[in-house]
Amino acid sequence: RDLEDMETMIGATLDFLRGEEDKESGVPLDINALLSTLRDDMAVMGEQVEVRGEATQPLQARPQALKRCLANLLENAVRYGGNARIRVEDSPTELAMHIDDDGPGIPDDRLEQMFQPFRRGEDSRNRATGGVGLGLAIARNLARAHGGEVTLCNRPEGGLRVTVVIPRAT
Numbered sequence: 001r002d003l004e005d006m007e008t009m010i011g012a013t014l015d016f017l018r019g020e021e022d023k024e025s026g027v028p029l030d031i032n033a034l035l036s037t038l039r040d041d042m043a044v045m046g047e048q049v050e051v052r053g054e055a056t057q058p059l060q061a062r063p064q065a066l067k068r069c070l071a072n073l074l075e076n077a078v079r080y081g082g083n084a085r086i087r088v089e090d091s092p093t094e095l096a097m098h099i100d101d102d103g104p105g106i107p108d109d110r111l112e113q114m115f116q117p118f119r120r121g122e123d124s125r126n127r128a129t130g131g132v133g134l135g136l137a138i139a140r141n142l143a144r145a146h147g148g149e150v151t152l153c154n155r156p157e158g159g160l161r162v163t164v165v166i167p168r169a170t
Contacts, residue, residue: 026146028058029066031095035086038070047078053088059095060169061146069142070097072135073150073162077101081159092168094148099162105154114152115140139164 032054039049059066077084081101089096106114115136140150148166155161 026060026062029061029063031055031059031061031088031097034063034067034070035088035097038067038074041071042074042078042084048083049074049078050083050085051088052086054090055088055095056090059166061166065142065145066166069139069150069164070099072139073099073164076135077103077160077162080104094165094167097164099164100155100159102159105158105160106152108154111152111154115150 035051039051042049074084074086077099078101081103083102085100087098087100089098136150136152143150143164143166146166148164151163151165153161153163
């Protein structure tokens with residue numbers, strides 16, 4: 001089991017280190033289809049993801065990188081928040097995707113720290129209760145590689161909101 005845990009951590013670390021070095025080409029990406037695929041992937045794992053809103057046009061993006069970014073965020077939402085709801089807001093200048101969950105949230109003074117490599121929201125060392133602490137760091141790196149950003153905030157009604165904003169090419 002220790003070897004499996006170490007292999008998982010090494011794999012996640014390598015993915016993190018390669019995140020910005022990936023030279024995948026940007027293409028016009030159908031975000032609605034990508035979100036539908038992610039929703040279906042989560043359903044296969046027994047998790048329900050709701051998608052509201054839609055992109056009005058394709059987004060110039062690196063498909064695998066953006067898929068990995070959003071998959072990491074959805075996996076966190078269902079792992080720590082019990083569910084995930086995505087709301088898409090599109091404009092001529094940017095595409096925003098808000099991922100909400102109904103979990104306990106994160107103390108306000110720790111929100112930015114959660115993007116640090118190997119930082120986990122769950123403080124025990126028990127791998128069964130969480131990942132290795134690279135999901136948010138990888139997601140933010142991948143969003144930034146698109147010129148975008150990932151932010152966290154606690155929702156007033158409870159739960160966490162993760163917002164991914166990717167600018168549209170002008």
